[in-house]
Amino acid sequence: MQIRMANLEDLAVVVKITQETIRTVYPHYYPAGAVDFFLAHHHPDNIRKDIIENNVFLCISDQDEPVGTVTVKENEIARLFVLPVHQGRGYGRALLDFAEESISESYDIAVLDVSFPAKNIYLKRGYRGEAFEAIPTENGDFLCHDTMQKRLARPCAAEIRQIIENDEKTCISRMILEALPEWFEIESAREQYIAESREQPFFAGFSDGAPVGFLCLKQTGSTAVEIAVMGVLKTQHRQGIGRALFSAAKQFARREGYRFMQVKTVKIGTFPEYDVTNRFYLSLGFHELEVLPELWGADNPCQIYVMSLNEQ
Numbered sequence: 001m002q003i004r005m006a007n008l009e010d011l012a013v014v015v016k017i018t019q020e021t022i023r024t025v026y027p028h029y030y031p032a033g034a035v036d037f038f039l040a041h042h043h044p045d046n047i048r049k050d051i052i053e054n055n056v057f058l059c060i061s062d063q064d065e066p067v068g069t070v071t072v073k074e075n076e077i078a079r080l081f082v083l084p085v086h087q088g089r090g091y092g093r094a095l096l097d098f099a100e101e102s103i104s105e106s107y108d109i110a111v112l113d114v115s116f117p118a119k120n121i122y123l124k125r126g127y128r129g130e131a132f133e134a135i136p137t138e139n140g141d142f143l144c145h146d147t148m149q150k151r152l153a154r155p156c157a158a159e160i161r162q163i164i165e166n167d168e169k170t171c172i173s174r175m176i177l178e179a180l181p182e183w184f185e186i187e188s189a190r191e192q193y194i195a196e197s198r199e200q201p202f203f204a205g206f207s208d209g210a211p212v213g214f215l216c217l218k219q220t221g222s223t224a225v226e227i228a229v230m231g232v233l234k235t236q237h238r239q240g241i242g243r244a245l246f247s248a249a250k251q252f253a254r255r256e257g258y259r260f261m262q263v264k265t266v267k268i269g270t271f272p273e274y275d276v277t278n279r280f281y282l283s284l285g286f287h288e289l290e291v292l293p294e295l296w297g298a299d300n301p302c303q304i305y306v307m308s309l310n311e312q
Contacts, residue, residue: 001091002269003098005288006056006069011048013066014056018042021081029116033141038115042079050079054287057098059091060269070095072283075107080118096125101276102283104152104238111149119146126150156240158205158212160248166198172211173197176231182273183231193229200228203248205241212236215245217253220262225253227263246284254309261309267291267301281305 006014019039026035050056050071059068059082068082068091077099082092103110111130114122127148135143163169173194177184184190193216200216213232220226227249232241253261263286268278286305295302 001062001094002060003057003094003275004060004268005054005282006051006058008048008051010056010058010066011044011051013058014047014051014069015042015044017066017069017083018047018079018081020083024084025117026115030143031139031141033137033139034143037135037137037143047079054282057095059095061086061091067091068095070099072099072102075103075110077103077110077112080112092121098279100150100152101238102279105240105243105280105283107152109149109151111147114146114148116144122148122150152238156205156244158207158236158239158241158244160203160205160244162248162252163202163204163214169197169200169202169216170194172202172204172214173216173229173231175211176214176233177229179233180231183277197229201249201252203245203252205232205236205245207236213241213245215249217249219258221260223257223259225256225258225261227261230263242280243284250309259309260306261286262289262304262306264295264302264304266296267303270299270301278303 019042022035022038022042026038030038047056050073053073055073056069056071056079058066059070061067067086069079070077071079077096080092080095080099082095100110112122112127114127127150129146129148131147133145133147137143163172177190177193184193196218197214197216200218203215204211205213213230213236215230216228218226218228227246230242230245232245250261263281265277265281266274268275282305284307286307289304289306292302292304
């Protein structure tokens with residue numbers, strides 16, 4: 001199973017998953033007027049807009065079949081549907097995990113509107129009701145739903161500093177990278193990251209005076225900069241440290257006059273550890289540019305993400 005960003009070529013698939021799920025499940029819980037309202041709310045034009053804004057994701061089964069979808073807009077989870085024939089197989093849980101992980105890199109709270117069929121699922125996941133709404137629809141029917149939310153992570157408590165002294169850069173990068181073998185297992189590549197970090201703009205996060213994460217930037221062109229390497233101790237994941245490091249690096253790049261930022265990682269769906277990394281970069285606002293399947297070898301297809309530093 002893998003979860004990837006949807007593109008416009010996937011529009012018909014996302015519409016099919018959404019409409020088929022609503023038409024099959026919702027009539028057991030809602031009158032006809034409310035079901036029609038749901039279908040209109042998830043009109044293909046609305047889905048197309050969300051795809052263009054890079055908010056829509058597809059869950060693909062091991063048989064390479066699209067089985068579910070979710071939309072993530074800032075800290076809101078929307079349009080989470082799994083085809084009825086594939087429900088009960090963990091796809092919905094995987095989509096919700098993906099959405100929460102993406103949101104947690106930027107926000108402390110996830111919010112969503114919950115229909116009757118899914119309410120108990122979200123209650124078990126720790127969501128709590130904030131409001132109830134009954135929307136009038138055709139034939140005097142009402143669409144009733146709850147707005148719920150869940151706290152995902154604590155605000156970043158780390159102090160972010162730019163490091164200037166080269167030996168300190170080496171010390172921090174070695175300590176962090178050697179503690180992350182899931183991502184930096186190959187010794188030669190790890191040593192190269194450590195050596196090159198001495199000469200790069202370097203940002204580190206500190207908790208109780210000890211380094212817990214770092215990020216390095218590398219110039220790749222007259223107007224472009226790359227996140228050359230980044231790592232946060234596993235015990236400090238989902239604490240907002242990665243986002244805080246990125247924010248400091250982004251502000252630096254803008255001050256230096258760069259217009260674009262890129263980052264490379266292993267393509268989503270290859271290794272679970274790197275799926276987390278991909279979701280993190282997508283949550284920051286990076287966009288998929290291309291995959292270079294042979295750059296790091298056939299077993300490690302290289303995904304390139306980019307963003308414009310002129311976007312607010």
